[in-house]
Amino acid sequence: MKTYLPIALLLAALPALAQDVADLTADTKKTVLPVVPKVVKAMQEAVAAKGVAGAIPVCKEEAPALIKEKRKETGWDIRRVSLKTRNAERATPDLWEARQLADFNIRAANGEKLDTMEKGEIVTIDGKQVFRYMKALPVADVCLTCHGPADSLDAGLKAELGKYYPHDQATGYAKGQIRGALTVKRPL
Template sequence: MFISNHFFSRQTVLISLMLVSPLVFSATDSSAGQAQREQAAQKVAQQFMKQLGGHLKKEMKSNGPVAAIKVCKDVAPEIANELSLENGWRVTRVTTKTRNSMLGTPDLWERETLAAFEARAEKGESYSAMKQSEIVDEAGKSYYRFMKPLAVQPVCLKCHGSNEQIPEKVQAELNKQYPFDQARNYKIGDLRGAISIKQPMDTPLKKKF
C-alpha cells in the first residue's frame, strides 16, 4: 500500500500541534491569571494607601503626631485585615527596619524584593514607578506575589526621622510602645518598606476588577 509523503507531512504537523497546543494554552492561561491578579493587587494596594493616608491626615490634623502613632499601630493592620478578607489576599506591610519585630518582618522573597527595589533606586528609578509581580512555588504550591514599595514622605519624619526631627512627646511614646524600635533616622525618599500581597494561584479572585 502506497502512502504519500504529503500524508506523513500532514500527520506530523497535526501531531505536533496536538502536543504543543496544551503548552501554549497553559502558558496563555497562566499569563492571563497573573495579569488579572496584578491588576487586582495594584488596586488593593491603592485602596490600602488611600485609607491609611486618610486616617493619618485626619489624626495628625485633629490630635497631632502622638495620636497618629496609634493609626500605624492599630488602624493599619485593621485595614490590611479587611482588605484581605474582602479580596482573598494576604495583605500586609513589610520592612527590614521594624518597630515591632513580631509584625512586618519580611520573608525571604520579600527581603530579596526590597533589596531589588533599593538597587533599582540607586540606578535612578523612582519608587513610585516600581512594583514586583510574579508567580512563585513554595513547598510545591504556586502563589501569586506582589509588592509595591513605600517611600518616606515629609510627614513620615515626625515619627521616623532623626531625634532632632521627632518631637519629644512622640519620642517618649515611641519608646514606650516600641522598646526595640528600628524605624528611625530615615530621610525623605528612603525606602520605608512595601505593601506585600500574596494569594494561592488555585484560589479564584473574589472581586472582579
C-alpha cells in the same frame, strides 16, 4: 515524539504565564491598593488633629485595621513589611519579601520612580501556586514626623515610641526613600 511533548507543553505555557502575571498584578492592585491612600490620609488627619504623639494609634492600630479589613474581604494574606522594622512581630519580611525590598532599593538608586515601583510573581509554596505582589511605600513628608532622624523627633513622641517599640529600627529615613512595602500573598 513523546519526549518532546513536555517541552512543547512548557513552551505553550510560557506566554500564558506572563499574561497571568500581568492580569493578576492588575487585579490585585485594583483590589488592594485603595488602602494605601486611605492609610496616608488617616495619618495626615491624625497628626493634624491630635499632634504627633496622639497620632501613634493611627499607625499602630488603624493602619493594620484597614489592612485587616482587606484581608477579610479578599481572603488573601496582606501585610506591611520593612527591612528596618518598628514592629518586628508584624512586619518582618520573609526571604522573598526581603529580596524584593533589597531590589526596590537598588531600583530606586538607579532612578526608578517610587510611586509605581512594584513586583508581581507566581511562586510555588509547599507545592501550591501562589501569586505574590509587593508595592513600595515611599517616605512622604508626613512620615518623617515618626520615621525621620531620631534626634529630630518630638520628645513626647519619642517617649511613646520607646514604650511600645523598644527595638524600633524605623527611624532615620529621609523623604524619597522606601520605608517598606505592602505585600500580598494570593493563593491560585
